[in-house]
Amino acid sequence: MDHEPVLTGPQWVLDRRRFLLAALGGAGVLVLGACTSSGGGPRTAPATVRLPNAALGFPTPFAANGGPGYSQMILLYDTLLWKDGTGELLPWLAETVTSSDDHQTYTFELRDGVTWSDGEPLTVEDVVFTFEYYAAQEFLSPAVLVQPPRGIAGVRATGPKAVEVTLERPLVTFPEQVAGALPIIPRHVWSSIDDPGAALDMAVLVGTGPYRLESYGGDGGPLLYTARDDYFLGAPYVQRIEMNAIDDFFSALLSGATDAARGFGLRSDILAPFEGDDAYDTITEQGTWSQVLYWNLGKEGPLSDPRFRHACAMAIDQDDLVSRLAAGRGLPGNPGFLSPENEFFAPVPRYEFDVAGANALLNSAGYRHGNGGVRQDANGAPLSFELRFDNAQVELGEIVIAALRQIGVELRSTPVEVGPELFGNKLFGGYDMVVLPFPGPAPGGPNADPDVLRQIFSSRVPPSLTGATNYVNPAFDELAEEQRLTFDEGERQAIVAEMQTMVAEDIPVLPLYYPDATLIFRKQVLDEWYFTPGQYPTSEDHKHLFVTGDESGTDIRRR
Amino acid sequence: MSAQTSAPVEVAREAEPGPDQATEPERRRRSPLLVVGLGLLGLVLLVALIASLLTPHDPRAISGAALEEPSAGHPLGTDVPGRDIFAQLVFGARTSLTVATVSASLAMAGALLFGVLPALVGGAADSVSNRLMVFLLALPGLPLLVLVGSLAGESHLVVIVLIGFLGIAPNARILRSQTLALVQRGFISASQGFGGGPLYVLRRHLVPALGPLILVGFVNWAGLAVALEAGLAFLGLGDPSGISWGLMLNRALAQPSIYFSPMWTWWVLPAGLAVTFTVLAFTFVGVALEPSFNPRWLRSS
Numbered sequence: 001m002d003h004e005p006v007l008t009g010p011q012w013v014l015d016r017r018r019f020l021l022a023a024l025g026g027a028g029v030l031v032l033g034a035c036t037s038s039g040g041g042p043r044t045a046p047a048t049v050r051l052p053n054a055a056l057g058f059p060t061p062f063a064a065n066g067g068p069g070y071s072q073m074i075l076l077y078d079t080l081l082w083k084d085g086t087g088e089l090l091p092w093l094a095e096t097v098t099s100s101d102d103h104q105t106y107t108f109e110l111r112d113g114v115t116w117s118d119g120e121p122l123t124v125e126d127v128v129f130t131f132e133y134y135a136a137q138e139f140l141s142p143a144v145l146v147q148p149p150r151g152i153a154g155v156r157a158t159g160p161k162a163v164e165v166t167l168e169r170p171l172v173t174f175p176e177q178v179a180g181a182l183p184i185i186p187r188h189v190w191s192s193i194d195d196p197g198a199a200l201d202m203a204v205l206v207g208t209g210p211y212r213l214e215s216y217g218g219d220g221g222p223l224l225y226t227a228r229d230d231y232f233l234g235a236p237y238v239q240r241i242e243m244n245a246i247d248d249f250f251s252a253l254l255s256g257a258t259d260a261a262r263g264f265g266l267r268s269d270i271l272a273p274f275e276g277d278d279a280y281d282t283i284t285e286q287g288t289w290s291q292v293l294y295w296n297l298g299k300e301g302p303l304s305d306p307r308f309r310h311a312c313a314m315a316i317d318q319d320d321l322v323s324r325l326a327a328g329r330g331l332p333g334n335p336g337f338l339s340p341e342n343e344f345f346a347p348v349p350r351y352e353f354d355v356a357g358a359n360a361l362l363n364s365a366g367y368r369h370g371n372g373g374v375r376q377d378a379n380g381a382p383l384s385f386e387l388r389f390d391n392a393q394v395e396l397g398e399i400v401i402a403a404l405r406q407i408g409v410e411l412r413s414t415p416v417e418v419g420p421e422l423f424g425n426k427l428f429g430g431y432d433m434v435v436l437p438f439p440g441p442a443p444g445g446p447n448a449d450p451d452v453l454r455q456i457f458s459s460r461v462p463p464s465l466t467g468a469t470n471y472v473n474p475a476f477d478e479l480a481e482e483q484r485l486t487f488d489e490g491e492r493q494a495i496v497a498e499m500q501t502m503v504a505e506d507i508p509v510l511p512l513y514y515p516d517a518t519l520i521f522r523k524q525v526l527d528e529w530y531f532t533p534g535q536y537p538t539s540e541d542h543k544h545l546f547v548t549g550d551e552s553g554t555d556i557r558r559r
Numbered sequence: 560m561s562a563q564t565s566a567p568v569e570v571a572r573e574a575e576p577g578p579d580q581a582t583e584p585e586r587r588r589r590s591p592l593l594v595v596g597l598g599l600l601g602l603v604l605l606v607a608l609i610a611s612l613l614t615p616h617d618p619r620a621i622s623g624a625a626l627e628e629p630s631a632g633h634p635l636g637t638d639v640p641g642r643d644i645f646a647q648l649v650f651g652a653r654t655s656l657t658v659a660t661v662s663a664s665l666a667m668a669g670a671l672l673f674g675v676l677p678a679l680v681g682g683a684a685d686s687v688s689n690r691l692m693v694f695l696l697a698l699p700g701l702p703l704l705v706l707v708g709s710l711a712g713e714s715h716l717v718v719i720v721l722i723g724f725l726g727i728a729p730n731a732r733i734l735r736s737q738t739l740a741l742v743q744r745g746f747i748s749a750s751q752g753f754g755g756g757p758l759y760v761l762r763r764h765l766v767p768a769l770g771p772l773i774l775v776g777f778v779n780w781a782g783l784a785v786a787l788e789a790g791l792a793f794l795g796l797g798d799p800s801g802i803s804w805g806l807m808l809n810r811a812l813a814q815p816s817i818y819f820s821p822m823w824t825w826w827v828l829p830a831g832l833a834v835t836f837t838v839l840a841f842t843f844v845g846v847a848l849e850p851s852f853n854p855r856w857l858r859s860s
Contacts, residue, residue, distance in 0.1 A: 250816040267626070269820035324625035324639060391795055392813065395639040398800075402621050402640070415799045 046525045049238050049546065052258040054220045054245030059213060060204060061183040062140060062196035066441035067538035070145040072243065074543055075225055076117070077183035077207035080108050080127070081175060084544050085551035087533030089180055092554075093122065093208060095161075097179070103170035103487055106179065110161045114232045116186050118206045124157040129187035131155040131165070133196075141197055142427060142465050143419075143441045145537055149178045172484050172492065173451045181443065181537045184208065210236040210547045220245060234556045237549030238526065250520070253280075259525040262540075264289055265326025265515030274520045284518045285531040286331055287339025287447050288539050290511040291396055292438040297508055298429050298470035301377055303385070307365040309507045313351035314358035316403045318513055325396055326515035333511035336500030337453060339446035340514075346497030348504040358407045367408070375408035384410040385432035390422055391415035396435060396512070423465045438511065442466045443537035446514060450496040454480035457503055471508035528557075596843025603837050607652040616643035618650040618802045626822060635825045638810055647807050648829050654715075654803040655837055658788040659781035661719050666726025666780045667773050674731030675765055678738040679757040689735065695728035704787060708796035715798040722787050726780040733776065734769055741768055775848050782841025789834045804830045 055072060057065035064073035082092040091097060094108035114122040132155065134148040153166040167174060189206045193199045205213050210233070211225035223243040227236040246252045249261035250270050263270070274280040293312075295303045302308035318332035331340055336348040362375060367383060370376040375383040389397035394415050401411045411433065416422045423441065425431045439445045442465055444452045455461055458480040459472040479499050486492040517539065521529045530551055532541060549557030606613065616622045616633075623637040630636070635644035677688035704721060711717035741747055741764075750760050766773070791797045792805025799806070807830035817823050 248816055251818065263815055266815070267820065270816045273819065324641060327625075391799065394799055394810070394813075398640045399621070413800050 046238050046259075048240040048242060049526055050242045050244065050257070050259045052246035052249045052252055052261055053223075053243045053540070055216060055218065055223050055243070057143070057219055058200045059216070059223070060196065060199060061146065061185060062137075062144060063198075063200060064145070065141070065143040066145060067439070067443075067540045069143075070443075070538045071540040071543065072223060074183060074209065074541065075211040075241065075546070076205055076209040076213055077185065078114075078209050079180055079183055081180040082544060083176075083180060083532050083534075083536070084548075084553060085530040085532055088552065089175055090544075090554055093127075093184055094179070097175070103172075103174075104167050106165045106167075106174065107158065108163045108165070108179070109159075110163070111232055112161070114208050115230060116206050116208055117212055117228060118186075118189075120186065120188060120206075122184070122208050123187075124159075124161060124163050126187050127163045127184055128155050128157055129191065130182065130184045133185065133190055134182065137196065142423065144197075145441065145443050146181050146183070149182060152178075170485055170487070172487055173449055176449060176534075176536055177443070177451070208232070210543070211241065231547070233547060233554055236547045237557050237559070238546040241546060250274075253520060253522070260519060260521035260529065262517060262519045264517055265322075265330050266518050267327040271518070271520075279522060279524060280520055281523050281527070281529075282518060282520045283529055283531065284329075284516050285341075285447075286516050287341035287514045288445050288517045288531065288535055290333065290339070290438045290446050290514045291393065292333075292436055292466075293400065293510045293512055294426065294431075294434045294436060294469065295508065296429060296431050296433065296469050299432065301379075301381065302367065302383055303432060304470075305365065306506055307361055308367070308383075309510075310351060311358040311361045311365075311407055312404060312409065313507055313510050314354045314361070315407045315409075316400060316510075316512065317353040318350075319353070321396070321399065321513045322515075324399065326513060329518070330513050330515040333513050334446075335504035335507055335510060337446065337456070337503050337509070337511055338450060338496075338500060339511075342447050342450065344450040344493060344496045346493075346500045348501050351507075351510075355406050362407060369408055373405075373408055374410045382410065383408065384412065386414055387411040387433045387435070388414045388416055388422060388425060388431050389435040390418045390437060392418065393435060393437070400435065400512075426469070427463060427465050429463070429469050435512070436466065438466055439539075440466055445535055445539055446511065448534050448536045450492075450499075451484050453496065453499050453503065454484060457499075457508065468508035471506065473502060473506060476502045476506075590847040592843040593847035596840045596845075596847060599836055599840035600844065603652050603656060603833075603840065606649050607656050610646075610649040610653060613649045614643060614646040616646040618642060618646035619800070622646075628822075629825050635829060636822065638826070639814070644807070644826055644829075647802050648804070648833060650802045651804040651807060651830070651833065652837075654801060655785045655788065655834070658719050658722065659784045659837075659841065662722040662726065662784035662788075663777045663781035665720065665723025666730055667777050669723065669727030670730035670734050670776065671761070671766070671773075673727060674733075674735035675738045675761055675769065676757060678735045679742065679760055679765070685735075688731075692728045692731045692735075696732070698725075700725045701787075704791060705794065705796060708791045708794075715801055718788060718791055718797055719784075722784045725787075726776075726783070730776040730780065734772060737769060737772055738765060741765060771848070775845055778841055778848065779845040782838045782845060785834065785841065786838045804834045808834075 053068055053072070056069035057063050059069070059073040059076055061073060061077060064070055078093045080092060080094040081089045081097065084090055093110060093114060095111045096109045097106060099106045108127070110122065110124060110127065116122060131152060135152070137148050140147055151168045151171055153168045155163065155165050158164045186206050189204055190196065193204070202213070202216065210231045211227055214224040214226050216223055222245065225241040227239045229235040244258070246258055249258065249263060252258040253261040254273055271282070274282060295309055297304045313335065322328060322330040322332055332350070334340055334345070334348070335351060336346060338345045366378050367375040370382055377383065387397060387401060397413050397415060401413055404411055422436070426434050426436060455464070456466060457468050457471055458477045460477050461467060463469065476499060479495050483492050483495040483499065486495060517531065519529055519531070528549065528551060529542070529545060531539070532544070535541070548555060619642065621641040622643050623633055623641045625637065625639050625641050627633055627637040633643050633645065635648065638644055673688050673692060677685040704725065707721050708718055747760060747764060750764060755763065788797065788803065789805030789808070792803045793808045795809050797803060797806060808827060811817055811823065811826040811830065817827065
């Protein structure tokens, strides 16, 4: 079988240009360091980076919760491939990857000299075991970001360092969403553990990752990481990472209690103190996150009537949401679901804000005004529904309620805690309408690989926290399958555009707005922050930065 | 019946303050704490009553842009959805006073039922009810309130009832001991000897005799209820769609880095001051009344 190289290893070979650049960069760092240090020797790489994130779950692949939990866990573990700041997939635990011509078989050649944090060497058996262990899990908490991968026909060792993964069908998303997301776990630790979600002992935290966990203050508590000097890429650039539960990120950043802080749709007065100060720098990205309105299509009546949903969409002024809730820093929702910043975004007609039009639509659909201004359906039942939302998003909930009141739809507000109460009801269909943060505890956001559309809208995908409940469109399901088997990007783009059109017409869910993500950081501590394009599996990740200190490649920046 | 009751009434009159305490009402009237407390309470009551005259805005309705600065149209600006903050402040007085009066009434009614009545009946009823009160006193009030508040969710009524419920045991203990002291006095035994049942004695003799104590308990619990309700709402455990000072504080402080902006001065401060002054007003009144009515104070004087 002919194999074509997907990624080849020698990214770290030092050619003359790189050497000169590195030498210049190093000299620059030394000079700058000498200028900024207050009497000691030249400044070195950041000894410590402090972040305002408390532990979310326990940092094993099976007990870490959501995106933040994943990014805390992945500092202790590694994947076969990993992304850098340019969005390129890099060989990580694998030195090379090749795929067969039919994209159905991938062969990973592991690096030499990779050791687990307990000193044992990484073997191909560990990789095979990882796939088998995941496959054997019948149930992982839905809050665990990376769930057992589907569509894998077999995994076997084909040499002392080679692992071959065979897929049931060629999947365009396999390198990023499986090889680039699935943490490799040690067989000698996990083979004796039957219930991985309940393994909450520090002794199980054995990974090949760049850091060791020195202390863990319980779920919601602080985390302290120290770099492994024996890491296979070399001693990580950032030597120590402290994560602490901090309530007010930006006050903490100003007061020096943290070195970076991230927020969405920030007000001008929050940004102001940092904009005028050379000690800080700011990066912003659009469309990484959204608030999404879901209708429960499993319920008979108006909720499963697209005309009703169209009218709801027309009654909500999405530009106004951006201005009220994101201080004007954001984008209005795209009914085609992907963010306008996604490279697969295809423009679809928006539901323009038009209360009169929405009322006319409901009139023509037979929803007549009843008592108290609340409309009724053909059976005389009032258009009165429960709206659940995250209690940190009460204002959004209130605006949606006020918006739909204008068209005679009554929503009873139920703010609930983010977590089991909000997502549990969503998962099991115990709701009428719900507003959820997206991606929430799911991998990939509105900027991620467009396979996210299949994961949300295809009725062939099992119900998920963020899925469109009971939405069934066989034509969409067909396209959703087709796009992930399509390796030609232009062709895939066309399929995905069609999928967006269908979703926009049916609107089983409606992204309300995408607030801009802004990261503000203290330059003196670490000066090269970036958002990884696509941000799969999670937008909170900075592992590549902490290891290399750089935006691209696997070379570790000189200290 | 009227012939039977005349004697105890005479005896009851004997129990009223003696000549050396005759100046007490004047002393009370002169107490600056009482004046300030009643003045503040009067102000809050007035605001609550004429709330709709003070502002043209519905506190729940979106009436402006998001986070507007104070202006003639919105004296305290607007919150994130664009609702008038001043309207929330004045209508919040209604919530606070409702919680205060209803909770304190429930607490005192419960205290009468579980403190005074069993003490009159005596025997097993008193012993069981006393144990029950001791048990209730041992319950950690605030954690219980937080727990029930979080389970009750949106129901404002549950919070009010719970705050009232928590007030039963401490007030029942005070009223019971005073009842036991009163029962020793002649007029109660006389009334009982003439055939007065426990409820009759409670209504005819004890409630008037305990009145001042009930008033002090009521005022003190009302003040606490305002603080507890605001505290629960601040923690996000109250009625999320309600209008209350605690909820205003909750929403204001949920704004990231609110102290970066001057808006805390027209959002956090007025709501915080409103809670503070109302609780203080009840406390002043309670403290001013206590020396004249609380038996412990009377004994020491």
